[in-house]
Each structure stands twice: as C-alpha cells, then as structure tokens.
Amino acid sequence: MIAMLVQTAGFTPEQYKNNFVFLFYGLLTAWLVLLAFVVLLAARERKLKSEIERLRLMLEDRGPR
C-alpha cells in the first residue's frame, strides 16, 4: 500500500517517510500548543481559587466591622 502511494506521489520512500513524520510533528505541535494553554488555564484556576480563599479567610478573621 505504502509502496503504491509512494509511486503515485512520485516521492522516494525516504521522502515519503520524512513527509509523514513532519505531518505527525505538525499535528503534535498544534495539540501541544493547545494543551499547554489548557495547563496554563488550570494553573491559573488553582492560583485564583487559593487567592480568593485567602482573601475570604482574611475578611473572616477580621470579623464584622
């Protein structure tokens, strides 16, 4: 099958393999970028939650004005 595709496209087997590897890199990169953004969002979410908790505790400790 691959040999047939290689023949059809006019690529040497080495070129075809390289072409496919770069397609994999491309797809991987696109998803890694978006995954990195999701990780960044999750880290920020944790930071915001702990900050809001800290401020609430600070207000509770001070009691009513």
Added chain:
Amino acid sequence: MRDKTIMVLSLLAAVMFAGNLAIILLVLPDEVSQGPIFRIIFFHVPVAWTAFVLFFAAMISSILFLVRKDFKYDSFAAAATEVGLAFGAANLLTGMIWGRIIWGIWWTWDARLTSMLVGWIIYAGYVMLRRAIEEPTERARMSAVVSILAFADVPIIFWSIKWWRTQHPQPVVYGGGFLSPGYWYMLFLNWIPILLLGVVLLLLRMRQEQTGREIDALRREVHAF
C-alpha cells in the same frame, strides 16, 4: 449550567475531532504534489479562522466596553484575545512545519507570514499590557483601545496573499487557489470541533476573569478595613 455546557461542548468536539482525524488520515488520499504533509491544512487553516473569529469578537467587545463601560465586555475581550493567541500560535507553528517540507525552510519573511507574526506579537502585547496596569478601569480602557487597533492587522493578514506576491499559497476559500471538493468539505468539517474547542476555552477563561473581578472586589474590601 456553564460547567454542563463546557462538558457537552468538549465531548462533542472530541467525538467530532476523532471522526475527522480518522477520515483525514485513513480515507482522504494524498495530495499529488505535496504528499501526506498536505493534510496539515485541515488544522492550519481552521485554527487561523478560529483565531480571527476570536480577535473579531474581542474587537466588538472592546468597542462595547468603551461605549457601555460594562466590565463583562472587558472580560470577554481579554478571554477571546488570549484564546485567539493560542490558536494563532498553533497556526504559525503548523505553517512552519509545512514550510520546512514544501519550501525547504522553516520561515520566510513573506507578507502573509510576517503579517501573521506581527498580529500575534501585537495581541501578545495586549496581554502584557493587561498585566502591567493594576487599576481595573484604566486597564480595561487601555486594552480596549489596543484591541481595536490590533484588529487592523487581521484584514491585512487575510488579504496579504492577494495584495502582494507571496510564497504562501493562494487562498483556497476566496479565489486563486484550488481545492478539490473532498478536501474542501473536510476543511469546513474540521473547523467545527476546532471552533467548539475555542468556545470551551473561551468559557473557561471567562470564568477566570469573573473570579478575578471577585478577587478585586474582595481586595478592596480588605483594604477598606
């Protein structure tokens, strides 16, 4: 309610994307002159469209903030810009990987590539500006102005391949380039889960902006003591 929406949209995007990926890798034939790497177009182009839609939404929201002075528009613009930047980065990087195989180089200072990079840097500047200004009203007003001005680059990116002679392929959507119907259909079909993912990330980021505003309010209360 919002959590449920996020969950449903994420699942829908994941299912659609899995189906699309199977078609892209196993069903669609190789493009004659480019080989397998051509398939990168099904990600490279939809992530760019998603980024442009988000930048457009950010600009509209920024105008609405300046007119109505409602901070929910500022939150939306900030969230849309940040998510748009992530999609813009994915677009630039997938384009570079495609260029390495087809052109033999990672990068060229061609009008399309350069205008996209400039746009990305301007929007990154928007995010940095927001971090630099502490006062919420001033921050919202300044970043709204930057967002409106930054959008001026988007039509330049879009039309650059028509206006100047570029190494980047001609547009397949609004004339010049050719795409066979099977590829054309897949391009739009794969835009749906990518756009859905954009909406999910936007909702998540907006929730954080909302929490950020709550923190600002709590800080004011703490300092009022």
